Amino acid sequence: MSQLSGKTAIVTGGGSGIGRSISEAFAAAGASVAIFDLSEEAGPETASAIEAAGGKAIFASCDVSSGESVATALSACQEAFGAPNILVNNAGIANIGTATTTSEEDFDRVMKVNVKGVYMCLHRILPLMIENGGGVILNMSSIAAVTGLKDRFAYSASKGAVHTLTLAVAADHLEQGIRCNAICPARVHTPFVDGYLEKNYPDNKEEMFQKLSVVQPIGRMAKPEEIGKLALYLCSEDASYITGQTFNIDGGYLNLRG
Ligand SMILES: NC(=O)c1ccc[n+]([C@@H]2O[C@H](COP(=O)([O-])OP(=O)(O)OC[C@H]3O[C@@H](n4cnc5c(N)ncnc54)[C@H](O)[C@@H]3O)[C@@H](O)[C@H]2O)c1
Known part of the structure; x- marks a missing residue:
């Protein structure tokens, strides 16, 4: 039996980056995977790649910040694979700025995707898991x-909220058989990072890539597959005693500097 067979x-x-690696790792471990993504290109492409490799996946078009959109995607998941056993709230967007330079629009946009998006999925999907x-x-x-x-004011605030809502969900739903954890990566080499470099450092991308790599004491960014493997472990029965935890996966960033 594979780790996630029947799930x-x-x-x-x-569809992209870390989420794609998680989807691929889960499918390879036997899960049926519903990819909830805004991107009509990356989402279907990843679902097709998984199917081509012999796994089970569907793309469900979804903006996580809209309850209606989550409900529609959830119906597609239920129709294809039945009720969900695992939810990975991975969709997120980046933003550069301090409290003084971040615009109200950017602050709202980051919170809407990174925090409300997680709430919306929990709000719609948790009741099915509990049932x-x-x-x-x-x-x-x-x-x-x-x-x-x-320079990560809004982004940090949004991820701080994800951190603490993880604890709240773990506490609230422990007795209903729900485990809830979070992963805290340092820099991971994904399209998220490439897009950031393209937007903010179009003239010295290579130099900035190097700079961002050596910030991690291990000397490089994480590969998305390295996050996928941790996600697979935490979502499998192997981690049945782990809940209410946040896991740093950071190439030594937090503890080994200086
Ligand atoms: N890459 C890093 O260095 C890094 C480090 C720490 C944490 N993270 C977090 O990991 C997560 C994934 O990051 P990534 O680097 O793989 O990003 P990515 O940009 O490569 O992929 C993000 C995916 O989310 C989708 N998405 C964006 N907004 C959405 C919405 N409203 N509804 C549904 N889907 C939406 C995008 O279409 C894309 O497919 C994010 O939450 C990010 O904050 C990334």
Whole structure:
């Protein structure tokens, strides 16, 4: 038996980067994966790649910040694979700025996707898991939630909220058979990072990539697959005694500097 055989998993933002690696790892471990993604390109492409590799996946078009959109995607998941056993709240967006330079629009946009989006999925999907006798939730936080990063005001605030709502969900639903944990990566080399470099440093991307890599004492960014493996462990029965935890996966960033 594979680690997740017979399980249905929803991965938000599952079309790209970390979410794609999680979707692929889950499918390879036997889960049926519903990819809830805004991108009409990355989402279907990842679902097709999983199917081509012999796994089970569907793309469900979804904006996690809209309750209606989550409900529609959830119906598609239920129709294809039945009720979800695992929810990975991974979809998120980045933002650069301090409290003084972040615009009201940007602050609202980051909170809407990174915090309300997680709430919306929990609000719609948790009741089904509870009805089913239990399930596993994994939230994608960031080291920005646990240490001060320059120029990440709104993003850090949003990931701090993800961090604490993880604890709240774990406490509220323990007796209903729900485990809830979070992962806090340092820099992971995904399209998220490439987009950030393209937007903010179009003339010295390579130099900035190097700079961002060596910030991690291990000397490089994480590979998305490395996050996928931790996610697979935390969402499997192997982690049946783990709940209410946040896991740093950071190449030594938090503890080994200086
Ligand atoms: N890459 C990093 O260095 C890093 C580090 C720490 C935490 N994270 C977190 O990991 C998560 C994934 O990051 P990534 O680097 O893989 O990003 P990515 O940009 O490569 O992928 C994000 C995916 O989320 C989707 N998405 C965005 N907004 C959405 C919405 N409203 N509804 C549904 N889907 C939406 C995008 O279409 C995309 O497919 C994010 O929550 C991010 O904050 C990333």
